[in-house]
Amino acid sequence: MGRPKGNHEDRRGDVAEAVWQVLATDGFNGLTIRAIARQMQATTGVVTHYFGSKREIVGYALDLLESRSRTRQPRTAADGLPALRSAVMDMLPLDAESTTANRVWISSWDHALADPQFQRDHARRYADGVERLTALVQAAQKCAALCAGDARLMATELHSFALGLIVQAVLDPANYSAVQQVSLLEDYLARLRPTHLSR
Incomplete structure (x- = not known):
């Protein structure tokens, strides 16, 4: 996506945004590492490099979504x-x-x-x-x-x-x-x- 690949938190944020898009269109039934990688136009290895499990990905994505909601103008x-x-x-x-x-x-x-x-x-x-x-x-x-x-x-x-x-x-x-x-x-x-x- 558009962020520097070397920035760890930004790349985790990219994964979170991909999770949101998959969840919004396909729900949890469609949420797989492969689907997240496809949404990012990346390999599954990119996703698993930043997160150890699907559960960790979902938790991070929801926490980030909550944080953005709270800081919205x-x-x-x-x-x-x-x-x-x-x-x-x-x-x-x-x-x-x-x-x-x-x-x-x-x-x-x-x-x-x-x-x-x-x-x-x-x-x-x-x-x-x-x-x-x-x-x-x-x-x-x-x-x-x-x-x-x-x-x-x-x-x-x-x-x-x-x-x-x-x-x-x-x-x-x-x-x-x-x-x-x-x-x-x-x-x-x-x-x-x-x-x-x-x-």
Whole structure:
């Protein structure tokens, strides 16, 4: 690919990107060392040079995808409800890049069910997601943009709503376009607002 071959971490990143593409198109059933090498236009020896096992490759790819998601520039720097809305929109498959990322996450669930460590990693990721939304819910409550109440419970429900919407949008994109996803999110958030602010 386009990176210097001598840079170890960059080459590992190349492998991770190839893993994402294979997972997004073929799922875990199609994820083989040979398929990863083919995606990279390299030999299987290149892949095994940087990783000792398929499990190590998948773990690295998911960790790198999580890191990139966290460091992505937010859609808005505004506080309160706009920041909460932005955080949820950043989770949704609203464009090609985020659709690919979500296809990878969904594909990885099957593997997590069979691997206790991957299951724990996923549980930790989703718990972290709820924590981030909880802080944003609390900030929105503080400026009276959301109803008072248990912020963690509200964040957990919102996180669950987003995950369900992600699955539907990835599996049925014709009926869950980006416009439809945002509309559903707006309707959901409207029900969390104080009565005098609801539309």
